Amino acid sequence: MTTTARPDHTRNASPYLYGQETAAVAQALQGGQYGHSHVTEEFEHRIAEFLGVPDAVAVTSGTAALHTALLAADVGPGMEVIVPSMTFCATIQAILAVGATVRFIDVDPTTLCVTDQLVMDAVTDTTAAVIPVLFGGRAVDLLGARQELNQRGIAVIEDAAHAFGSRSGQHLVGTTGALTCFSFGPIKNLTCGQGGMVIPRSPEEADTVRRLRLLGVQESQGERANITTYRVGGFGLRYQLSAINAAIGLAQLDHFATTADTRRHLWHVYRDALAPLDGVVLVDVDVDHAVPHLCQILTPHRDQVFAELRAQGIGVGVHYPPNHLQPAFAAWHRPLPATEQVGREVLSLPFHQHLTEKDIDTVVTALGQALKSAGGS
Incomplete structure (x- = not known):
């Protein structure tokens, strides 16, 4: 753990390291694979294990997680996404990145989070998704609205950038059936230095997010090592989490x-x-x-x-x-x-x-x- 001479109340937020992160990064560097590698896959496995879910897909940031989640939910031009105005601008930029439009909604002023009623009052014929923001770490599950949203084909994509490890009742955020996006940025409760994670709702959705994060390439890194070509099945981005960042996340997870x-x-x-x-x-x-x-x-x-x-x-x-x-x-x-x-x-x-x-x-x-x-x- 590093220390600083100045009083800690002078900083609004600050990363916290336990001491093992440096050794973990050195080990990743010594492994010779600095980009996506088995270290990244181990981090995905450990997050899925922590949450008790089948899969987790690591990406470069919380914003990248939201972007790929929206794409995986088939949200695009001509569609509308309901989102609280009270959030970091990254949430809004991810919506615009897929070509959708924004419908801002209010929050409960005691929690700074949305409610079932505020969401349902805003639904229109063009609503394709709702992004509840789990502000400050407080879980928002929208269970009262979930059935109607599902019936109308409206995806619930949780912006859980603040909420890794939080619970809705007895259920960890990421396990209540929403497409969930975490951020592991520098000052988050769990940091990778920079990183994010998508918790998919199905194996098919996990495959879609994995293709999206690697430029639309359909084969995994391991599969490509044993073939002479690969297939680009569609649009994609360079959103793979590096082994270096994943190593930091693994060390942090040990102390969560x-x-x-x-x-x-x-x-x-x-x-x-x-x-x-x-x-x-x-x-x-x-x-x-x-x-x-x-x-x-x-x-x-x-x-x-x-x-x-x-x-x-x-x-x-x-x-x-x-x-x-x-x-x-x-x-x-x-x-x-x-x-x-x-x-x-x-x-x-x-x-x-x-x-x-x-x-x-x-x-x-x-x-x-x-x-x-x-x-x-």
Whole structure:
């Protein structure tokens, strides 16, 4: 594990390494296959084993996972995808990459997640898919809407970038029947340095994603080693996860139980420390079932508090500016009152495994002072 001389509350998020990652990368390099290799396949196998699912397909990023999932679900031009505006812009860019259009929907302001009712109210004759975003690590299963969505041929593609290891009831995210996309980027709860994973719904879908991630080539790497030609069956992309990144993921996975326990503990510490403060609401991530990715508050004095805490060197952030207000997505703008209010009030507190309880006390003390300055208590 690396350390830093500066206080850990100065960073909003930070990767956390356990010490085995360097040796794992060195071993992958010594193996001589730096791209997709048996190391990548072992990572896929271990993720599938962790989740208890038949298959998992590794790709280069969470955005690549969403892109290939949409393609595997046959979403394309002339179709519409329902998605919350409250997400990182990568979710929207993946929809545009397949030529589909966006229908933004609102969120529950207490969870920053969509609900069954919000989804079903937005369905139209051209809706091809719904992308619920599992914000902050909170699971969203849409079980109340799933039967009708299935009957109408509408795919549920989970953006679970924040939610690896979280549960919906007793079921791990990735096991409830949706086409699920994970991100293993630098600051995620499990990191590959950069990477992603698609959890397919069927063997056929797994085969489709594997072809898509390697330029449409139908034969696997092992099969190509024993033949003089190969077949390109259709459109594809260069989305294969490298052995180097997979090696990091494997080392991280060995310690994931510790990661989950630590992040839940830190979130509980924040919850208890924030309880006496007036003028803030802690965003509910259902911490008993989630592995939290963010710790966020809502305050009507967000901009003043943000500026004051930043001036004190405290690494607060905003996740995320609503996408329906972004110039690139203006064509799909529609009024979303809850999202717009959240967009004005949401503030992400420093949250990562380098934090100590003393760091959290420093953050919350400074937050209380900033709220008083802004008239919040």
